[in-house]
Amino acid sequence: MPEASEGRLAENILYFARALRAAGIPVGPGAVLDALAAVEAAGVGTREDFYWTLHAVFVKRHEHSVLFDQAFRIFFRKRGYLDRLLATMMPQVPLPMEKEQKPALQRIQDALFSNVGEREQPKPEVEIDARLTVSDREVLQKKDFAQMSAAEIAAAKEAIRKLVLPLDERRTRRLAPDRHGHIIDIRRTLRASMKAGGAFIDLKYLGPKTKAPPIVALLDISGSMSQYTRVFLHFLHALTDVRRRVSTFLFGTRLTNVTRSLKARDPDEALAACSANVADWSGGTRIASSLHSFNKAWGRRVLGEGAIVLLITDGLERDGDATLEFEIDRLHRSCRRLIWLNPLLRFDRFEAKARGIRTMLPHVDEFRAIHNLDSMAQLARTLSDTTSRGADPRAWLKKVA
Amino acid sequence: MPQSTKPRPLPTSIDETLSLLAAADYLADRSLATVLYLALRMGRPLFLEGEAGVGKTEIAKVLASTLGRRLIRLQCYEGLDVAAAVYEWNYGAQMIAIRIAEAEGEGDRDRLTHDVFSERYLIKRPLLQALEPDPAGAPVLLIDELDRSDEAFEAFLLEVLADFQVTVPELGTVKAARPPIVVITSNRTREIHDALKRRCLYHWVGYPSAERELEIVRAKVPGIGKALSEQVVQFVQALRKEDLFKAPGVAETLDWASALSELDVVALDPATVSDTLGVLLKYQDDIARLEGGKVKELLDEVRVDLRAAE
Numbered sequence: 001m002p003e004a005s006e007g008r009l010a011e012n013i014l015y016f017a018r019a020l021r022a023a024g025i026p027v028g029p030g031a032v033l034d035a036l037a038a039v040e041a042a043g044v045g046t047r048e049d050f051y052w053t054l055h056a057v058f059v060k061r062h063e064h065s066v067l068f069d070q071a072f073r074i075f076f077r078k079r080g081y082l083d084r085l086l087a088t089m090m091p092q093v094p095l096p097m098e099k100e101q102k103p104a105l106q107r108i109q110d111a112l113f114s115n116v117g118e119r120e121q122p123k124p125e126v127e128i129d130a131r132l133t134v135s136d137r138e139v140l141q142k143k144d145f146a147q148m149s150a151a152e153i154a155a156a157k158e159a160i161r162k163l164v165l166p167l168d169e170r171r172t173r174r175l176a177p178d179r180h181g182h183i184i185d186i187r188r189t190l191r192a193s194m195k196a197g198g199a200f201i202d203l204k205y206l207g208p209k210t211k212a213p214p215i216v217a218l219l220d221i222s223g224s225m226s227q228y229t230r231v232f233l234h235f236l237h238a239l240t241d242v243r244r245r246v247s248t249f250l251f252g253t254r255l256t257n258v259t260r261s262l263k264a265r266d267p268d269e270a271l272a273a274c275s276a277n278v279a280d281w282s283g284g285t286r287i288a289s290s291l292h293s294f295n296k297a298w299g300r301r302v303l304g305e306g307a308i309v310l311l312i313t314d315g316l317e318r319d320g321d322a323t324l325e326f327e328i329d330r331l332h333r334s335c336r337r338l339i340w341l342n343p344l345l346r347f348d349r350f351e352a353k354a355r356g357i358r359t360m361l362p363h364v365d366e367f368r369a370i371h372n373l374d375s376m377a378q379l380a381r382t383l384s385d386t387t388s389r390g391a392d393p394r395a396w397l398k399k400v401a
Numbered sequence: 402m403p404q405s406t407k408p409r410p411l412p413t414s415i416d417e418t419l420s421l422l423a424a425a426d427y428l429a430d431r432s433l434a435t436v437l438y439l440a441l442r443m444g445r446p447l448f449l450e451g452e453a454g455v456g457k458t459e460i461a462k463v464l465a466s467t468l469g470r471r472l473i474r475l476q477c478y479e480g481l482d483v484a485a486a487v488y489e490w491n492y493g494a495q496m497i498a499i500r501i502a503e504a505e506g507e508g509d510r511d512r513l514t515h516d517v518f519s520e521r522y523l524i525k526r527p528l529l530q531a532l533e534p535d536p537a538g539a540p541v542l543l544i545d546e547l548d549r550s551d552e553a554f555e556a557f558l559l560e561v562l563a564d565f566q567v568t569v570p571e572l573g574t575v576k577a578a579r580p581p582i583v584v585i586t587s588n589r590t591r592e593i594h595d596a597l598k599r600r601c602l603y604h605w606v607g608y609p610s611a612e613r614e615l616e617i618v619r620a621k622v623p624g625i626g627k628a629l630s631e632q633v634v635q636f637v638q639a640l641r642k643e644d645l646f647k648a649p650g651v652a653e654t655l656d657w658a659s660a661l662s663e664l665d666v667v668a669l670d671p672a673t674v675s676d677t678l679g680v681l682l683k684y685q686d687d688i689a690r691l692e693g694g695k696v697k698e699l700l701d702e703v704r705v706d707l708r709a710a711e
Contacts, residue, residue, distance in 0.1 A: 026595065034443075041442040042415065042435065049415055052435035060598040062450060062589075062605040173480030174551060186492045187484070197510060296646065304590045305479070305551070330686075 010036055016075050017058065023071055025064045031057055047076075170213040170306045170336075178207025213306040213336065214245035218294065220313035221278065222252045222285035228343050230271070232312055237262050237270045247302045251290035252280035257298065287317045287356060291327035299334050306336040311364070314344045317356030325359045332363040340393070345369030352396040367393040409469045409538075411441045425463040426620045427456070428613060436604040437464075446562055446583035448598055451606035453588050454650025461543035461584040470582065471540040475527040477550035483557070487567055489524045498522070518571035528561055529569075532577040539579040548587040555597055562600055609651060611638050617651060622658045632669045633658050635703040640681065643699075645690070649681045656680050671697040 017032045035057040042053045051072055059068050175183060188204040217236050221229045229250075240246040240262045247259045261273035275281070303309070309331065317324060332338045340360065344350055345368070352358055361367060412418040415431065418438040422429045429437075437460070440447040449457040465472035475486060495517045502513050525533070531542040547555065561567055562583065566576035585601060587593055609617065615634045618625065625633075633654065641648040649657075657680045666673055674696045682688050691699075 028599070030599070034445075037443060038439050042439060048431060049435055052432040053439060055432070056436040056439050056602045056604065060448075060595060060603045065605060172551065173478075174482065174553065175480070187490065190490075190492060190495070194514070296644075301589050301591060304548075326686075 009039065012076075013039070013054070016054070016071070019071055019075055020058055020068065023067050025058060025067055025071075026060075027058055050076075170211060171208045172211050172305075174209045174211075175206040176209040178205055181205030181207030183207070211305075212245075213308055214247070214302065214304070215239065215310060216302050216307050216335070217246065217248045217310040217312065218291075219248065219250050220252070220285060220287070221250045221281055223282045224285070224314055224316050225312075225343070226282045228312075233262075233271055233274060234267060237267050240270075241265070245305075247298075249294060249298070250274070250278055251285075251287075251294075252278075252283045253286050253290075254280055255290045255293045255297075256280075285313070285317060287313060287315070287360075288321070288324035288327055291331055292323065295327055295330050295334070299331070303335045308337045308339065309335045310339050310341060312341045312343075314342055315340075315357040315360055316354055317359075324356065325363070328360045328363045332365075337366075338364045339366045339368060340364040341368050343369070358397065361393045361397055364393050367396060409467070411468070412438060414438070421467050422460075422463060425467045427459060427463040428609075428616050428620060429460075430609070430613065433460075433604060433606065436602050440602045441582065443602075444580050446585055446601040448585045448587070448593075448601035448603045449606050450587045450589055450603070452608070452648070452650055454652035455606045455608060456651055457586040457606050458543065458545055461541055461586075464582065464584070465541040468538070468541070468582075470538050471535055472543060473527050473531045473540050473581070474543045474545060476545050477547050477554070479549060479551055481550045481554050485526060486554070486557075487526050487528045488569055489526065490518070490571075491522045491524050495522050520572070523569070523572070529567060529575060531581040531583075532565060532567065532575050534578050539577070539581045542581040542583045544583065544585045546588060547585050547593060548590045552594065555594055559597055559600070562597070608641060608648070611635065614638070614651065614654060618654060618658050621655050622662055625658055625662045626667060628668055629661060629666060630658065631707055632703060633661065635706055636669060636674070636699060637681065639699050639703055643690070645682070645687045646684045647682070647687065653681050653683075669700060669703075671700055674700065 013035050014032055017027045017035065021027045035054055038053050038057050039050070042049060054072070055065070055068055059065055175181075175185075177185065177188065183206040185204045185206045189201060192204060193199075193201045217239075219229065219232055219236065236246070236248050240248065240259075246262075247257070248262050250256045250258055256278045258274045258277055261277055262270050264270040264273055311331075342357075352361055412421050415435050415438045418441070419429065419431065419434040422434065422437075437447060439445070447460075449460065451457055461474075462472060464470070498517055499513065502516075527542070531540055544558070547558075564576070565580040566574055568574045583601075608614075611634055614637070615630060618630045618634055622630070637649055637654045637657070657677065660677055660680050661669075661673070664673070664677075675692075678688055678691060678696075682691070
């Protein structure tokens with residue numbers, strides 16, 4: 001702010017950075033120094049310039065823009081913003097609310113004033129938000145994950161270690177030294193022949209490098225899947241731990257990206273972070289609209305480099321219609337391999353009768369069961385067994401017809 | 402690029418940056434000018450992200466031409482390696498040199514190596530070129546569509562962008578006397594690692610507002626009529642609000658505007674729009690969505706809006 005003196009400004013930027021960090025924007029100490037340098041370089045004149053100067057330094061992802069915007073508004077209120085901030089830290093004062101709740105506002109306020117609520121009232125875990133109960137049976141529950149036992153984690157880890165996903169390797173366009181390669185690596189050849197003064201030229205070859213393709217998991221967390229979700233999340237966490245390029249999305253009535261949450265090393269931490277992010281645990285399913293938002297917002301960002309998609313759902317769709325077929329087809333066409341994991345397949349007499357299942361089946365490459373919920377080992381075996389019965393989705397369609 | 406280039410000073414304020422871009426017919430928002438000014442001033446790479454066709458690459462080009470700098474472009478692709486991005490030895494020429502030296506009876510091995518691994522046999526690729534001194538001032542290095550390269554290259558880039566130096570084992574380290582102006586663009590087909598973004602100033606290039614887009618169309622398509630340009634921009638703006646798989650960018654708007662002006666269209670009508678929709682929309686699903694009266698509906702909306710604005 002123009003009227004603030006130099007020392008005050010530096011202090012404020014420091015506090016502002018802290019608030020941003022609490023709101024979930026990763027701001028390192030280096031960024032604070034950058035911000036000071038930037039403000040100095042820009043020679044702040046107007047509020048707008050000041051805003052965009054800080055924005056340039058602190059925001060490194062498009063999604064963070066909205067958080068930054070809200071934080072900036074709250075933090076740098078024109079008159080007496082600092083006093084106000086301090087005042088609101090006191091538990092008695094009601095939080096400054098705007099008429100219409102903007103999506104990020106709650107998160108920012110949580111961040112700025114988090115210590116208030118937490119210390120005051122360790123509330124029960126279940127919180128039902130009455131404002132948003134518009135959609136059909138969307139149960140806005142923050143579900144508490146019971147802690148998984150150490151033995152279970154150990155078994156899961158063990159299973160994952162042995163896990164080999166079907167078609168695991170994909171040729172990339174990058175070259176690597178290869179004894180049986182097809183391209184002469186002149187750089188290495190000449191360097192090697194220099195050792196002998198150039199007397200021999202022993203040809204070295206390059207071949208294509210192979211690499212594990214990225215995995216994108218779409219996990220159904222609706223009510224009908226609730227018994228399975230926890231185990232699957234552990235599975236996905238372990239997968240994220242072993243392979244770097246795994247993106248995980250949860251969907252019930254809406255789509256949530258939990259990739260970052262699952263990156264936490266500790267599974268409990270990761271699952272807790274997951275459940276904190278998701279609003280529609282154990283509600284209804286809207287596969288079509290969830291796939292639509294995935295295709296639109298994420299499809300082109302995470303399906304590159306020959307990704308494998310694991311679609312984990314029972315396929316019991318509420319609004320099964322033409323849009324579902326359209327969206328699953330689009331998903332199928334934008335990834336290299338689409339594997340549908342359906343827990344219902346564990347029943348011996350399963351038949352592809354439900355409308356959602358019949359719509360989706362022709363568009364998946366593989367249709368696999370997840371038989372046993374108790375052991376992750378079973379799941380891993382099912383996944384790696386490329387010849388297991390039922391992998392071909394068409395077989396299921398024929399069986400009914 | 403103009404040939405008679407003199408080193409021109411960098412802008413000294415945000416307003417100056419804005420007018421510098423405007424002079425080259427690049428109409429930017431103040432937010433973009435701010436981040437650009439900071440990047441120039443602080444010597445940090447500028448990381449631009451946004452949908453295809455919003456003018457990310459154009460910024461680097463405009464910057465190079467208005468500042469009179471050389472533009473060095475590195476187009477990224479999967480499998481981009483050091484040999485294609487930094488340097489490569491000219492092995493053929495080296496071989497010939499060795500043969501000639503042998504024929505002449507040159508026996509001194511040290512001298513031969515020294516000769517063969519000299520700059521004469523070095524093929525400089527974009528990153529190395531960008532580190533070289535230039536009388537016109539440090540060049541503009543455009544690293545285009547970084548999301549297309551793989552993580553390995555990204556990691557390598559970290560090193561270059563941190564110190565602006567690269568090492569050629571046979572020659573030694575090449576360090577830029579004055580760091581180049583680096584512009585990195587990404588279409589977000591994958592996330593770029595935070596470590597790289599941290600070193601840059603980030604900016605999301607969004608779609609322009611209606612007024613801004615109108616200015617852009619009029620600046621870039623000189624022959625276009627007042628009424629047509631207004632209708633074109635309003636229509637595209639309305640189209641972006643539709644649930645499309647790929648909304649048209651500014652580049653598409655400009656293409657469409659010049660296509661219509663080439664066709665001597667004075668005002669939009671449903672038939673013309675339907676015929677030329679392929680210029681704006683690049684997915685069959687999106688085109689299909691607009692079939693059957695939807696175009697007319699949108700056009701009517703646009704007309705009402707424009708009449709209300711008058």
